Amino acid sequence: MTDSQILVEGPKGKLTQDYQPYVNFAIEGSTAVVTRKDDSKPAKSFHGLYRNLLNNMVVGVSQGFTKALIINGVGYRAELKGKVLALNLGYSTQIEYAVPEGVTIEVEGQNKVIVKGIDKARVGVVASEIRSIRPPEPYKGKGVKYENEHIRRKVGKSGIK
Numbered sequence: 001m002t003d004s005q006i007l008v009e010g011p012k013g014k015l016t017q018d019y020q021p022y023v024n025f026a027i028e029g030s031t032a033v034v035t036r037k038d039d040s041k042p043a044k045s046f047h048g049l050y051r052n053l054l055n056n057m058v059v060g061v062s063q064g065f066t067k068a069l070i071i072n073g074v075g076y077r078a079e080l081k082g083k084v085l086a087l088n089l090g091y092s093t094q095i096e097y098a099v100p101e102g103v104t105i106e107v108e109g110q111n112k113v114i115v116k117g118i119d120k121a122r123v124g125v126v127a128s129e130i131r132s133i134r135p136p137e138p139y140k141g142k143g144v145k146y147e148n149e150h151i152r153r154k155v156g157k158s159g160i161k
Contacts, residue, residue, distance in 0.1 A: 006054065010061025013118050017053055022046040025054070032058070060118040067127040069113040073142035076134075077110035085113070089134040089144070097130060112147075 006025055007016050019025075022043040026033045032054055036047040059065070071078055071089070079086045085097040085105055099105050103117040103126050113130060117123040127146070136143035138154045145151060 006057075008054070008057040008061055010058070010118075012061050012064050015057045015061055015119060017050075017057060019050050020046050023050050025050075056120045060120055064116060064118055065120045065123045067115045067123055068147035069115070069127060069130055069144055070147055071111040071113065071144050072136070073140075076142070078107050078113050079110070080105060080107045085130070087130075087133060090142070091134075095133055097133070100126060113144075 004021065005016055005018050007014060020042075022037055022040075023046055024035050024037060026035065034047060034051045034054060036043040071087075073090060075088060076090060077088050083099045085099060085107075087095040087097060089095060100122070102119055102122055103115060105126075106114040106116065108114065115123050115127045115130070117126075131144045131146065134143045136145040136149075136151045138152060139156055141151050141153065
């Protein structure tokens, strides 16, 4: 730890996080303790924020984070070509998404994409970027959705018959 940065190392890698001087970090036995310097409003806010960020860093370097995406639609598929994710999502051209550093992508079958990494925020951003290429639509449910996401379906133009 430096005076404004915390470092967490584990079997999967290491993460660093800058922090504001409103909180103190201490290691007591096998637990990390975050304490605030005073009871001001920003100190209380940063206390909860840095406690959760530290928890996510510890979980990330020990277990890692995963997010699964499901591709739904006729002819929609995903394929991994080295460090590039090739997506056929009903557009006239194939979309190629370059996998950023610190994140790995796996493809199960042709319609399940799994994003893995040690940084929870980066895994979420990459999954969100892939989903934003073709978000699910409410009429047939076609598109890219998270594995645990529920799409609210709408009745079509003809209404209820």
